[in-house]
Amino acid sequence: MSVFSKIIAAIVLIALPHAALADTVSTGNGDDTFFAGRLIDQSIGTNGDTFVTARSAQVEGAASGDLHVSGFDVAVDVDVAEDLYAMGSTVVIRGTVAEDLSVMAFSARTESSAEIGGNARLMGSSVTLDGPVAGALSVIGRDVILNARITGDVRISAQTLSFGPEAVVSGRLTYSTKEQITVPAYVAPEERVTFEQVTGAQIFEDWRDIGTEMPALPTFASMMFGFIISLLFFLALGALMLGFMPRRLARLRRSVAQAPGQTFMLGVIGLSMLFGTVPVTALTIVGLPFVPIALLAILVAWVLGYALGAYSVAMRVWAGLGGADDPSNFARLAILAAAITFIALLNFIPFVGWVANYTLVLLGIGAMTRAVLQSLIGNPDVAFDVDMKPIED
Incomplete structure (x- = not known):
């Protein structure tokens, strides 16, 4: 799966639970099939990749592509022709999984019927195989129980590790626990x-090695x-x-200066409407391909507003x-540069910098919201009476 496809899948898995509050909904896009709902008990038979997300998801059947499942309680009884990705509390x-299995959960378990044809990676507080x-096999967990035959190498990092009667490792077994244990023959x-x-020293050394390639904290030069x-x-x-738009920019700037409070509230409304387009677009199902466009619009509005x-x-x-009312464009750019620099320095003050940046974003988006509303409903500059004469105050 491409990086773009994974991004789309993540967006869908986030948006669809809000779109389907009661009934299970499904949609397709090319070879991809999407299921969403609060409680899903679904039998599937899909040709391409399949995505399932719900508060409680029980899935059975067969999938000829990859299968992605997320939820609070997840149970997968699907024969997957390629990879299986599962995430949840349980x-x-x-x-069976023909290729690789990847699981991340608080409690993760593979039953005896779950035969994995490729590699298996599991992460959780309690992991049972x-x-x-x-x-x-790669496992990271607090309490790990291995009770299955593993043909390849095994690497386990756990606080407690135990083995059941069916546990057999044909490859090399490497384990990390608080204290060394006796592995049955x-x-x-x-x-x-x-x-x-x-050990703590080893963790620090590994962290330092990683830091030589990508520093954990940005240096002054990188900042x-x-x-x-x-x-x-x-x-x-x-x-x-x-x-390209000096007059329009001047009007937007004046609207901020003349009514900052009103502009701020319009910014709250405008930004709320932008964020609201994401679940609303996903709710239509047919609008799912446009969710990334809505997210991009939020990003563009945020930058322009700032x-x-x-x-x-x-x-x-x-x-x-006391500066000139109509400075040159060069002076305007110098003023903007000074403002950006000052705001960047404010970011070193906890909370204050965040409030200042967010306030500027809302003011800018508020000015743009006002301009959009005026273009839609009109903005008469002078009120006239029935004889088309200006009304005197």
Whole structure:
């Protein structure tokens, strides 16, 4: 599955639970099939990839592609021709998987009927494996019980590890626990068992090795580079707006200065409407392909609102300090650059920086919302009486 397909799948898995409050709904897009609902007890027989999300999901049948299941309680009794991905609070796997299995849950279990043809990766607080795995097995958990035949290598990291009577490891067994345990001979001979105790020093050393490639905390140079790139982006955006739409930009700026409170509330309304388009679009089912477009619109509005809010407030401060009412475009860009720099410094103050940035976004989006509403309902500048004469106050 491509990266774009995984992004779309994640969006669908997030949006669909809100779209289907009672009944199970399903839709298809190409070879992909989507199921959503609060309580799903579904028998499937799909040709391509299948996506299921619900508060409680019990799925059976067969899937010829990948199967993705998410929910609070998940039970999968599906024969999957390719990979199976499952996530939830409680996940139970009963069907066969031709290729790989990936599970993340608070409590994860594979029953004896769950035969995995490829590799298996499980993560959870409690992990129990009763189903055989033809490939390699990787487990991270607090309490792990292995009671199945594993053909490939096994790597387990757990607080407690125990083995059932059906546990057999044909490959190499590497385990990490708080203390070394005795691995029964029927599981694997001693020469194929390796104990790796994880210590605080080893964790710190691994963290340091990772930090040499990608620092955990940004250095001053990287922070400055990111700020300069952001500043150049907003200056380029400001230059485009001043060059192509100076009058409209002036009107938007004046609307912020003349009624900041009203503009702020319009920003709240406008941003709420934008975020509301995501579940509403998903609710129509046929609009699912347009959910990424709605998310992109939110991102664009956020950036434009931030730039417009910063520019409007900076110009108001400039006028308050006695600056020229109509400075040159170069001066306007310098004012915008000073505003972006000042706001970036505010980000080092906890909470204050976030409030300042969010306020600017709402002011900018509020000005744009006002312009959109005025274009839809009109904005007469002068009121006339029946004789088409201006009404005197």
